Amino acid sequence: MATVEVARPNEGVDNLMLGYSDLRSLQTRRPLVIARGDGIRVIDENGKSYIESCASFFNASFGYSEHELAEAAYEQFKLMPLYSSASHRTVDVVLRLTEMLTARLPLPDAHISYCCSGTEANDYAVKFMRYRNVYEGKAAKRKVISRQNSYHGSTVVDSSLGGAKGLHDSFALDMADYRFVTQPDYFNNRLEGESEAEFVARLAKELEDVIQEAGPETIGMFFAEPICFSSGLTPPPDGYWPAMKAVLDRYDILHMDDEVITGFGRTGDWTAVDNTLGFKPDLMTLAKGISASYFPFAVTVISDPVYQGMLKGNDIQHGFHHAGTLHGHPVGAAIVIRVIELMEERKVLEHVREMIPVLHKGIHAWRGHEAIADTRAVGLAGAIQLDPAAFGPKGEENRGQMGQRLLECCMERGLIVRPRADSVIIGPPLIAGAADYEEIFALLALGMKDLQEEMR
Numbered sequence: 392m393a394t395v396e397v398a399r400p401n402e403g404v405d406n407l408m409l410g411y412s413d414l415r416s417l418q419t420r421r422p423l424v425i426a427r428g429d430g431i432r433v434i435d436e437n438g439k440s441y442i443e444s445c446a447s448f449f450n451a452s453f454g455y456s457e458h459e460l461a462e463a464a465y466e467q468f469k470l471m472p473l474y475s476s477a478s479h480r481t482v483d484v485v486l487r488l489t490e491m492l493t494a495r496l497p498l499p500d501a502h503i504s505y506c507c508s509g510t511e512a513n514d515y516a517v518k519f520m521r522y523r524n525v526y527e528g529k530a531a532k533r534k535v536i537s538r539q540n541s542y543h544g545s546t547v548v549d550s551s552l553g554g555a556k557g558l559h560d561s562f563a564l565d566m567a568d569y570r571f572v573t574q575p576d577y578f579n580n581r582l583e584g585e586s587e588a589e590f591v592a593r594l595a596k597e598l599e600d601v602i603q604e605a606g607p608e609t610i611g612m613f614f615a616e617p618i619c620f621s622s623g624l625t626p627p628p629d630g631y632w633p634a635m636k637a638v639l640d641r642y643d644i645l646h647m648d649d650e651v652i653t654g655f656g657r658t659g660d661w662t663a664v665d666n667t668l669g670f671k672p673d674l675m676t677l678a679k680g681i682s683a684s685y686f687p688f689a690v691t692v693i694s695d696p697v698y699q700g701m702l703k704g705n706d707i708q709h710g711f712h713h714a715g716t717l718h719g720h721p722v723g724a725a726i727v728i729r730v731i732e733l734m735e736e737r738k739v740l741e742h743v744r745e746m747i748p749v750l751h752k753g754i755h756a757w758r759g760h761e762a763i764a765d766t767r768a769v770g771l772a773g774a775i776q777l778d779p780a781a782f783g784p785k786g787e788e789n790r791g792q793m794g795q796r797l798l799e800c801c802m803e804r805g806l807i808v809r810p811r812a813d814s815v816i817i818g819p820p821l822i823a824g825a826a827d828y829e830e831i832f833a834l835l836a837l838g839m840k841d842l843q844e845e846m847r
């Protein structure tokens with residue numbers, strides 16, 4: 392039978408559901424379709440090149456064309472392409488990786504549970520906390536406190552503990568086990584005349600009040616990024632973490648450190664535990680950069696005291712009843728091993744530490760610009776916050792969306808930035824060099840100029 396060619400001007404898009412996109416506009420406006428990668432650049436189906444100044448979602452740490460990682464994957468595919476790590480069976484690469492990870496993470500006697508995404512790793516962190524508390528004789532300690540405007544993933548649990556009120560309502564989430572406190576975003580959340588020290592003291596008091604109100608015997612975990620990216624990149628003020636930790640310790644509440652973005656190099660270290668938190672977390676999650684995102688791979692790291700509680704459950708239940716068919720995938724493990732090796736062979740952490748001041752200088756150079764309200768930089772990431780009022784009536788119309796408007800102008804110039812409310816954030820692949828930063832800031836300046844002209 393002859394095949395009939397059907398003209399499809401929006402080919403491939405009709406049946407596609409794209410997250411954080413307007414599903415209706417997908418029918419009429421083709422999304423950016425990437426065909427290939429080259430270093431820190433991606434090239435679309437029409438051959439236009441863009442610098443991915445946010446490493447996609449802060450995850451493409453080695454950029455988009457690292458053949459060493461492709462080779463590591465291919466070698467493992469040929470040797471042992473899949474195997475489920477469960478039921479007292481695993482793969483040699485998983486053992487090798489576990490040893491390499493524990494030697495580099497700041498919790499040397501921790502236990503590692505593998506999965507496939509940051510979302511999953513965070514969901515399991517909550518699950519493991521509850522499991523541990525059940526067998527430590529405090530089953531009521533199951534609630535989670537997190538921070539407004541945070542993002543921790545997309546399952547029911549992660550969407551609940553993420554601080555986006557709109558999602559709680561629109562997905563009809565059961566919010567009984569979740570509480571929220573203020574994000575340590577000093578610029579946007581301070582009271583008039585409040586010093587940083589007063590701001591920190593107010594947030595610690597707020598945490599204590601929330602615990603008291605919910606009942607300390609019901610709160611199991613505080614869940615947060617060490618530096619919050621989802622809130623528009625908000626570095627915590629000095630003293631924030633010690634003040635919060637003191638409250639958590641007073642009420643026997645576990646600290647869960649979401650290092651899905653900050654982990655594996657973004658702050659110039661394997662994690663932000665030593666350079667930002669200043670204390671060891673009880674649980675920690677890593678994803679994105681761990682495999683440079685060349686494979687869906689993530690881990691939940693469980694400190695030994697928490698693990699000891701889980702062991703009690705194991706003994707009573709005759710085993711640990713938790714697994715996933717693809718958890719600890721051998722190809723993912725082989726890629727992570729190569730990522731670690733490349734980071735060490737090429738001194739990537741040292742390179743990041745050299746690039747941090749270059750990025751910060753480029754970001755803070757925007758201070759004083761007529762259209763900029765605030766600049767923030769921490770680790771290998773920076774944000775500029777636009778002042779909608781500086782763009783006249785069109786700026787006011789777009790209040791809360793100025794980041795998106797600037798992204799649109801930057802994309803015309805061949806630069807992808809990450810919008811968040813009135814801010815745009817950059818956090819390039821870890822491999823970006825000084826010349827790349829020069830180009831990123833030059834394109835950002837052109838995008839800003841275009842936006843100012845467009846809104847005049």
Ligand code: PLP
Binds near residue numbers: 510542620
């Ligand atoms: N945690 C944080 C801080 C994130 O930014 C993200 C994703 O952007 C996640 C968790 C979820 O990770 P994934 O997208 O790998 O599921």
